[in-house]
Amino acid sequence: MAEAKFTTIKTTMLERLHVDGFLLFALMCLMGIGLVTIYSSGGQDWNLVNRQLTRLGIALIVMFILAQIPPMAYRRLAVYFYSFGLIMLILVLLVGVIGKGAQRWLDLGVIRFQPSEVMKLAVPLMVAWYISKFNMPPRSRNIAIGFIIVFIPTILIAKQPDLGTSLLVASSGIFALFLSGMTWRLIFFISALGGAFAPIMWFFLMQGYQKQRVLTFLNPESDPLGAGYHIIQSKIAIGSGGVSGKGWLQGTQSQLEFLPERHTDFIFAVFSEEFGLIGVIGLLFIYMCIIIRGLMIANHAQDAFSKLLAGSITLTFFVYVFVNMGMVSGLLPVVGVPLPLISYGGTSMVTLLAGFGILMSISTQKRLMSR
């Protein structure tokens, strides 16, 4: 009996802390893999690992705090959060700090703040809030307003320019709309419209370097030492890893620095080179576990807002994974999207785990609500 009692207590413990044990475990696995790979790709520099550890700690605390807030509170705060983000984005364009050729940051004196990161959560919150006010499936008018909610920040971010983030922000909103049950007819119509819009984007919206990236993506070998260098070296790293990989710390492409952006956006190439196809499939398995778990949480969520929000956060997480792996392995043009929880870097890590905090809140706080 004592044994049974103990298990019960343990379950309640995690539940009381509003932590989804399965998700936490899977996320920790990814973080571990990330640290190991950063150590290897960063020239075995402990400083790099330590800094990443600090960030992970901060991000985990953020996640834990956000998990304590009930979904209803998010629903109430959605509009304010979104409006705040929008103002910040406009401010960035007006008085933002320029770095790496783009205007993304707001200098708040103490910290540099990247409003586009806020939008990664604010947009799905806003869309979920707006759509869930009505019966589902939503009507075309609501869908249209939903799209406006999505595209205002998306365009603002794209103008910074930050193609990767705008892509993630756009998809987070669109996923919420998709999950809400917008008709397939509308989906096809919008896809067709998007197709027609592409040339307009090319000629009027995309910056020179973005066009170059797309051209390079289409034929990287055309400029092997220039624009195509990243992607060629990356493919060589992945390909030469083979089935079983070259071994940890043994990846020549990364250790000898042929691979650019080794510990940030291209870390997947390092991982693939050193751990091979077997390692990659293991990694994908963990990602799949997280995504399926997230979609299950969405499915079991108690109200429409939570469902849409949880699904949107999860699918956006998948977009991270797919876009990053796709660009590193040459399937997609290079846009600055990190490999979630593995790439070195702070801001997106905090946003990601904040998203998982909300997910955990949805996952663990439904019973309280149902009572």
Next chain:
Amino acid sequence: MPPKRQIIRDHTAEANLVARRTVVSIVFVCVLMSIIIINLYQLQVVQYEDYQTRSNGNRIKVVPVAPNRGLIYDRNGEILAENKPVFSLEITPEEVGDLDATIKQLSALMSLTDSEVKEFKSNIRRQRRFKPVSVRQQLSHDEVALFSAKQHQFPGVSIEARLSRYYPFKDSLTHMLGYVAKINKKELVRLDEDDQLANYAATHDMGKQGVEKFHEKTLHGKVGYQQVEVNNQGRVIRVLSFEPPLPGRDIVLNIDINLQKKAQEVLAGRRGSVVITDPNDGGVLALYSSPSYDPNLFVHGISQKEYNKLLASKDSPLLNRATQGRYPPASTIKPFLALVGLEEGVIDETTEINDRGTYRLKNVDHVWRDWKKYGHGTVNVTKSIEVSCDIFYYDLAYKLGIDRISESMQLFGFGRHTGIDLLEESSANMPSRGWKRARFNEPWYIGDTIPVGIGQSYWNATPLQLAQALNFLINKGQRHTPRLIKGYMVEGAVDVLPVEIQSPIPIVDEYNWDIVLDALYGTVNRSHGTARGAFKDTDYVSAGKTGTAQLFSVAQDAEYDEENVSARLKDNAMYIGYAPYVDPEISISVIIENAGGGSSNAAPAARVVMDYYFSEVKPNGIALKTKKNASDSISQARVSANTAAIITTETSGG
């Protein structure tokens, strides 16, 4: 706010809707994940080998390693060309904290010039930061010592050594040995044509002249390779494998450096050349051209100023007079013509002429004169050589005609390359009807033939050709090609190369050769011989022929410095000879430009070298002395036996 006219929400329907969409999402996720996996499978399994190769191509670089150049020894194992480490001061920018400060300090210590600093700074911009860049090359020993003591104050600055060619005997061997210098563009093209570019991938210098050039292939060796792992900047991380280069072969020359230096000494301050060969195999014991210059100047790149000085010098120090100097051979060719006359039956041992000092042809106005104003009186073939009678040879040439002279003299190597292992060789000129037609578009006149009899007119020859012709004569038609290379040095012993033999000159009557050789003996040893004075009281018996070439026309600068012009129009003194008379060991060809008569200028020079050979190089004088007497009696016996004792044979010296 929209009006609240909504129907009551069907939560189950909505949940089902989201559930359906979730399933669609999962399918969507799975499809995209599959695409990722298929793509990775394509990269890591299907195209694995391709990417593996490209990955290795990135990191593995093959670095060629230059072979050490073969050394050059003289016949006694003395090193004539060696590889010496030269030191250069180099800076590796990456390892230096403050480059400007370091250069400043270094300038103070090593007194670097502004141009050195400027050049260094421009070089540094073209190099990776971890690659050392040289500040000063060819440091002196003092400079090396000076820096070494302070090295600890200069992190990132170091002294690097590399091997560079050095010629310890400096100007003694220049024309024969040649030198190496930096490979130029033209040579690169040629190397490419010969498929040798890869072999020279790491080589800086190559042979430009002389033995260094002729035996370049042997001396160079085969390139080695080092497989190294490099990073993206080309920095070597580690060595993966090493295939050592095959060093060039060490060459042993027939040259005797002491004899060579003696030849240099004899010519000191004069223009000319000395060629000493071994008649037994054609081996060249000494080959000196004066004036000379220091070949070491060229190894590290001669300055334009110094090069211009060499080029502009009226004494043409760059010319290898021994093989490229085209001199009228003058009387030195009389023995060869005499032999041809005998062999052709135009003259015989008893043929005599009466020399009154002049020679005329019927219906020709021109008068050809003997060098001796009133002539030598009655002269037969032996005496004609001994006293160097000109009239005898005017007449002989007239009788032989240019065709027979030209053809037979080519057999003695005149007008042809000797085939010595040097590329700087002139074939000089043996005139013929065809040659004159081609050269001047004129027919050959009888008058052209007469001066050919005394080695003047259009006939010219190199000192080496004369030495070679003499050897052919000594060996009675056996022909060895003159050779500088004796063999290869293999583990301290000489691996001797076979002697190169050409088809012999056909002989009609061997006795004819004896007559001529005896006359050469007489030239040195009999009372009226032109070289008697020069070879008085030698410890060995030698034979030879003097020559004094008149310079009919000398290309001169348009400068009317009377003293200079007249000095350059003075006769060339010449001598060819060999010793001992029986079983000869050395033969010599000496020419001294504008020195005057051969017997008083060239022959004494030849004697100094021969004396040196028999006293120092081959010090067995006593054995030679007995040989001398023996040879003399042989000579006497032969002459008397043939009842042709026109000339009283005298033993020279005592």
